[in-house]
Amino acid sequence: MNDRQPPPPVAPASAALLLDRAAEAIARGDHRQSLADSAQALTALAPEDAPGRAAALRMMALNRTRLGENEPAVSAATQALALYHELEDRAGQSDTLSTLSIAYHQLGLYRDALDAGVQAQAAAREAGDLRLECWALLRIGMAYERLDDPALSAAHLRESLALARVHGGDEEVFAAQVNLSANLLGQADHHRDAGHDAAAAAALDAGREFATQALARARESGNVHRQLVAMLNLVGALRGSRDTAAASALLDDCQRLARQHGFRPIELIAAFELARLAQRRGQHKPALDRLAELQPQVLAAGDAELRREFEYAMYLANKHLRRYHRALLHLERHAKLDREQLVQRAEAQARVLLERIEFEQTKRELDQARTDMQAERARSTELEAAQQRLQAEAEAMARAAGEDALTRLPNRRAVEETLPQLLSASEDAGTPLSLAMLDVDHFKRVNDQHGHGIGDAVLAALGDLLRVQTRASDLVARVGGEEFLFVLPGATLAQAAATCERLRLAVAGYAWPTVAPGLAVTISVGLAIRRPGESAPELMKRADEALYRAKHGGRNRVAVDEVVPAP
Structure with missing residues (x-):
């Protein structure tokens, strides 16, 4: 896959030598070799060698992101980050957080990718490392791109470039x-x-x-x-x-260079792009012939995204040649791959979030072990049983019909099952938990003026906006006709209020006229934060009362529960 051969095996290979070799392999782009060396170094390192283990885990995470192995990349980066926190190594934290941001990005967890990028920038500034700040700004820009804010994305990317030209x-x-x-x-x-x-x-x-x-x-x-x-x-x-001649010549060069240096996947992508370029020129028969030649290679490559794009290109070529039966077959395959990709991404996201919970539990166990080993053994047994119960409950919840058909968000039943668990976990950990109730302003007027079909489209779009504006760890649900709820574990009242206000502005600024001419939609939000010992219905009641105040205070606003719990 690379133009340079990996260095010969070293015997005996010390951990330090393996780490150096892993870093050299990263520099030349040989990520498989680097992954092998860094994993072997981790095995060879003593448990008390925190700096060495952190470096090995950080390189393993980076290599796995470059190889598309994002779930194990998150796991390795999370472990490295914990070690760098213990070492108070801000540069190591920033470097690892930038890698974690990329892994989240490739898993579709864009809000988490943005959070990791922001933390990476803060750590880089504390370390006084402007090169690392370049990477953090780059990750922030990439996340904003996926969160549909291209202007903010471009601003961070330009700042990254300006810093890189001077300090990178x-x-x-x-x-x-x-x-x-x-x-x-x-x-x-x-x-x-x-x-x-x-x-x-x-x-x-x-x-x-x-x-x-x-x-x-x-x-x-x-x-x-x-x-x-x-x-x-x-x-x-x-x-x-539309400079297709120059594009074609450049793709020919790209294909030759990739073939010369053994980059088979890129060679295949270049060949595929040449076929698509022929399509853009209206040369549908030559494009179809090229695509047919590439089909065995595309199937053998095992790249789901390339396969999906290939099926759509085959659909277009056959459609333009009026081979409608073949076109429909490829379109159906494309739709199936789309669905499979969505399911796989959702499953990967769920596994990452569950591993994050498990890792935090393990970290608490280790902290307790440093002070009282005997007590920790008992605590470890309790945590293991609790984890098994949580796993069983999670599986039962997944089997239950807990999803709203219109918005694809959890429904009231899911809230009734999940919210008490979140409250209990917040109470045990002594962390804040905020809950917001959201209601569409004058929703009956929307249905009366535009019809119930447009009303449903408004609710579906609002569900999408809620998903984008909240974190992957938040609970977001539709609990009534036009009423939604979201729970923000770990968020203070100020942080939650900022999220609510950002959501309110996003809804007010959404391109509603594209849904229906003359359509305008706003929301009112009521927000409350957990009080010690408070039940789920009590917390929801206070958020509802705050929502009532927002409604009667003029709508299109966020109202916060007036009584703040004592710290």
Whole structure:
């Protein structure tokens, strides 16, 4: 897969030598070799060697993200982060948090990716390491891109590039240029779809310029993998500007270079992009012939995303050639892969969140062990039993019909089962827990003026907005006709109020006229924070009362419970 051979095995291989070798393999892009070396180093390191173990785990996490193994990457990064916290190593924390952000990003946990990026930036600033701050800003920009805020994404990416040019190296500058190019190309598509041709052209020109700069820098570095990434990035810009001849020539070069240096997956992607380029030119028969030739390689590659895009390309080619039966077959395969991808991502997210809970439990166990080993043994037994009970309850909840069909959010039944557990965990840990009740303002008027179908579309869109604006660890549910609830474990009243206000503004600023002409939607929110010993119904009642005040105070506002619990 790489143009350089890995170094020969070392016997005997000391842990320090293995870590050095793992770092060298990362630098040349050989992530499988680096993963093997860092994993072997971790096994060889003594339990008391916290710095060495943290470094090994950090490199393992990075390698796994580059290899697409994101769940184990989260696990390794979380362990490394705990060690760096104990060591009070802010630079190590920042580096690991940036890797954790990428793993969350690739798992679709974009809000968690943003949180990790923000923490990485704070740690980098404490460490006084501007190079690490470049990476943190890059991760923040990538997260905002996925959270549908391209302007804020571009601002962080530009800041990352500015820092990298002064305080970073080739890799930091290159990464910022590539991501800025992708961001601007996305903005160009958005402007074009909205009919803003001048804005689209400006974004496209800027994106192409960054892509060109990234390719020049990659060629200067001599890093073949970077050159291939930059080539594919520039192809996107050329395709957007309809310079298909230049895009085709660049893809030919990319394919040859990938073949020459053994980058088989990139060679396949370049060949696939050549076929899609023929489609854009209207050459549907040659495009179909090329796609048919590539089909065995695409199936053998095992890349689910590439397979999904391939099936859609086959659908388009057959459709334009009026081979409707074949077109429908490929469209059905594409839809099936879409569904499978969603299910796999949801399952991966659930496993990551469960592992996070398990890790925190384990960490508490180890802390207790340092002070009283005998008491910890008893506590460990209790935690194991509690974990088994939680697992059984989680499985029972998953089997229950706890999802609202319209919004795909948990329903009231799920809230009744889950909220008491969250309250109990918050009480035991001594951490805050905030609960908000949300109601659509004048929803009856929406149904009367636009019809119940539009009313349903409003509720579904609101469910999507709630998912985006809250964290993956939050409980979000539809508990009534136009009434929603969300629970924010660990959030103080101020933090929860900020989340509620951000959601209120997001709803008010949503493009509702695209759902129905003349449609405008606002929400009212009531917020309360857990009091010691309070039951779920009591907490919900106080949030409901706050919601009542928001409604009668003029709507389109957030009302906070007036009585704040004593610390």
